[in-house]
Amino acid sequence: MTKRWLKLAAVPIALSLVAAACGDDDSDSSSDGTEAPAETEASDGTDAAADDGAAMDFGGADIVLTGPERDDPSLAGIQAALDVWNERVNANAVVSGDADWEANINTQVEGGNPPDISFFPQPGKLKDFAESGSILPLPDDVSATVDEFWGEGFQVDGQSRDGVQYGVPAKTDLKSIVWYNPARFEADGYTVPTTYDEFVALVDEIAAAGGAKPLCVGIESGQATGWAYTDWTEEMVLRQHGTDVYDQWVDHSIPFNDPQIVESMQTVSDLWTDDNVFAAGGTIAATNFGDNATPLLDGDCYMHRQANFFASFFPEGTAFADGTEEAIDVFYFPDINGDRPVLTAGIIAAAFNDRPEVWDLMNYLATAEYAENRQIAQAEFQGGSLSGFLSGAQGQDPSIYLPLEQSFLDILASSASSRFDGSDLMPADVGAGTFWSEGTSLVNGDQDAQTAADNIEASWPS
DSSP: OOHHHHHHHTSSOOOOOOOOOOOOOOOOBOTTSSBOOOOOBOTTSOBOSOSTTOOOOOTTEEEEEEESOOSHHHHHHHHHHHHHHHHHHTEEEEEEEOTTHHHHHHHHHHTTOOOSEEEESOHHHHHHHHHHTOSOOOOHHHHHHHHHHSOHHHHGGGBOTTSOBOEEEEEEEEOOEEEEOHHHHHHTTOOOOSSHHHHHHHHHHHHHHTSSEEEEOOOBBTBTTTHHHHHHHHHHHHHHHHHHHHHHHHTTSSOTTOHHHHHHHHHHHHHSOTTTEEOTTSSTTTSBTTTTHHHHHHTSEEEEEOOGGGGGGSOTTOOBSSSSTTOBEEEEOOOSSSOOEEEEEEEEEEESSOOHHHHHHHHHHTSHHHHHHHHHHHHHHTTTSOOSOOOOOTTOOGGGSOHHHHHHHHHHHTOSEEEEOHHHHSOHHIIIIIHHHHHHHHHTTSSOHHHHHHHHHHHSOO
């Protein structure tokens, strides 16, 4: 199990992890209005398309897809989106979710029986498979489709360590958001901050008022306790030091205890004081990361920074971004240097088998059409409520999303840069080990940021 899924499986919750954005829907269309698949070229250079952009007929060919998403809404949404493509090109692409995906994909590859396509929740594993030759680099035309629909910050997640494109982004989780109640802000005279300095000033102002705390925070998550602290640290590295330092940090070009990283760790610790934080479990480390929705609704705190999947933790019937007094909404976690970065996670598709129908499907997975088809189907499965899916693909029709989801899209679309969850990119001993545990010790006051960073650096595999 990857760290990403370990985080969410560590407590009994609905697995509705998600994120956001927009792009270009100017693709060729067939006579019935559906988008015709782009011409696709197999990696041996042969033309995999029919002629003149007409829909291909793959004669009912089977295509096997696997991945870690296994909750009913996600599987229903993916399969429905695949079925649009299946019907158009006469194919039979079928997805299956796997709770033990990480172990099983290794076994399948080692046994010479991989799926045709798999969804990777962790770029590091995709890069490892690229280096071992297990997955195939994208043909030029599929790479062009990725260029068309995805910004550079998303593309790098599907690249090998030498920059060759192997993966197609297929889902995005947005982390850089703060949950709040707009009506309560307005009633109490607070305004949404647009810079990090304004955010800190707002925290100080609310704390000085002596009522509800500015922030709800919890980092308990069973054996994954501490991951919520790592997200905050990653946010601060991006905001204080930019994407170049962030990239050097996660690939260990600079040590974990570099002064810039220590500064970001300390910034989070300094913000999480008793005056600033409501912790439902008594302490931050004893409060489960999911136990912040009810305090936010009940008025125990004003704000909670957490990814878009946090919507699933609110009680059934919670109003989101509908203008009512009780409605919960989000704002962008403000930047420091005007560079508007976002922290993300997500899913990346990669191909194991070189067949025309596989590449044509990979091309489709990269498009806004695939994202729209999954969103529509998944929202319908959820009865018209929040779908649990969002995508950073450019060119989507925002009207198929609910207002809260449109806020996610707007934040992604207006971001100047994006970076994947850093701890998910680090070696597991660090990203899913000492970064969690040493960060928790820092939050508990058992050590300072320098000591925590020194200990994490010492654990980095040689």
